[in-house]
Amino acid sequence: MLVREALAWGILELEDFTSKQLEARILLASVLKTTQEDLLIRYNEPISQEEESAFYQYLKRRKALEPIAYIVGKKEFYGRDFIVNKQVLIPRPETELIIDRVVLEYQENFAGKEVTILDLGTGSGAIAVTLATLIPQAKIVATDISDEALALAAENAKLHGSIAQIQFIKSDWYSNLPGKKFDFIISNPPYISPDNKIYMAQETILYEPEHALFAVENGLINYRKIIFGLNNFLKNENKVFLEIGFNQAEDVINILKEYPFTEIVISKDLSGHDRVIEFKFI
Ligand SMILES: C[S@@+](CC[C@H](N)C(=O)[O-])C[C@H]1O[C@@H](n2cnc3c(N)ncnc32)[C@H](O)[C@@H]1O
Structure with missing residues (x-):
């Protein structure tokens, strides 16, 4: 043939x-x-x-209906190829916005300086590895609850020459982290309410890992857990960047109201949907 x-x-x-x-x-x-x-x-x-x-x-x-990224074993994210398998979420184009927001913050307030970053729920390592390549001064801790995800993220870090910048730690959110504080805390946690499964693409439901997609309490439980622990891990006056579902900005802002956070900014993705919430901890 x-x-x-x-x-x-x-x-x-x-x-x-x-x-x-x-x-x-x-x-x-x-x-x-x-x-x-x-x-x-x-x-x-x-x-x-x-x-x-x-x-x-x-x-x-x-x-x-297996996603093409799992079949060929890779997915492009922010112009870089990431190895993917069924143990990790396939990185999405809308997640590239969080990279833009973090890099902007770095350039405006840290340019040229060393910066410490915590990436909670790193999955394939798309966020941690991309930031490491864009900010050579970054020292990153990347966590996940899944051993398989951490192993794959480390492979991606090697592939992109950033393994020396990233420490990978198995942790249920903050449970297993050393007691040091970071300049930026970033996360794209699971945020889909299980009730919304009926609206989702079959290829996602059939093949992508449930623990990377779904969150109870209307998709909000992980935001509550991450926000609750922030004061122990974020340096004062520094920033948190969270990816959110297109209709979750108000709910996440309501969670934030229980804590001393300021300068809340919501950014929209290329489809015009609310996608990243960032805020400072006073
Ligand atoms: C939506 S995926 C994001 C993956 C990657 N950061 C990205 O943006 O493509 C969420 C990730 O959080 C991890 N995760 C889920 N529950 C967790 C927990 N309790 N502690 C740490 N990580 C968790 C999942 O294994 C998954 O890798």
Whole structure:
């Protein structure tokens, strides 16, 4: 079978998918260990029997709604490739906003200085590793409750040359952290109410880890826990950045009212949804 025949076959197999051409290209490029652009150059070249079987398996998995990132084992985040597997949430484009907000704060108030950052619930390490590469002066502690997530995050840190900047700690939020305070505390915690499962994409429900997605008490329990512990781990006058669900700003602000926080700012993602809440601890 030639590359172009394999592509045509893939597109046909994925006919029910909106982005069938793109997806067939991504899957075939991954099987052939090459780029999508290179597929065009190799259009009339044959693929081997093994490659054909591997492509068949990829198409079968995709037709069973497995997210493409898990099939090819990677996802781009902030222009960098992250290794992903079923033990971690696939990093989402809307999470890139938290990176922009933290980098802006660093440039405005810390430029050139060492800064300590705590990333709670690091998953694939997307936030911690991206910040480490963008802020070479950052010393980061990245936590997760999942051993598998921490192992994968460490692999991503190695891949991007930031392993020396990040310490990985298994911890249920703050439970296992040493008693030191940080300049920035960041988290994209699980925040989807289990009641909203019915509105979610099947591929997420079927394949992504529940412990990375859902939170009881209307999706708010993790915000309550994280905010409750902040005063022990955040330096005075410093900032917290939390990703929130598009309709959670008011609820999270209500939690904050119980504590001495100021300068609350909500930022919207590219779709115009509230996505990041940041605030200072007095
Ligand atoms: C929404 S995912 C975010 C992953 C990654 N930071 C990102 O933005 O792509 C939430 C992460 O929090 C972790 N998590 C869930 N409960 C936790 C807990 N009690 N303590 C620490 N981490 C937890 C999950 O394992 C998951 O990796």
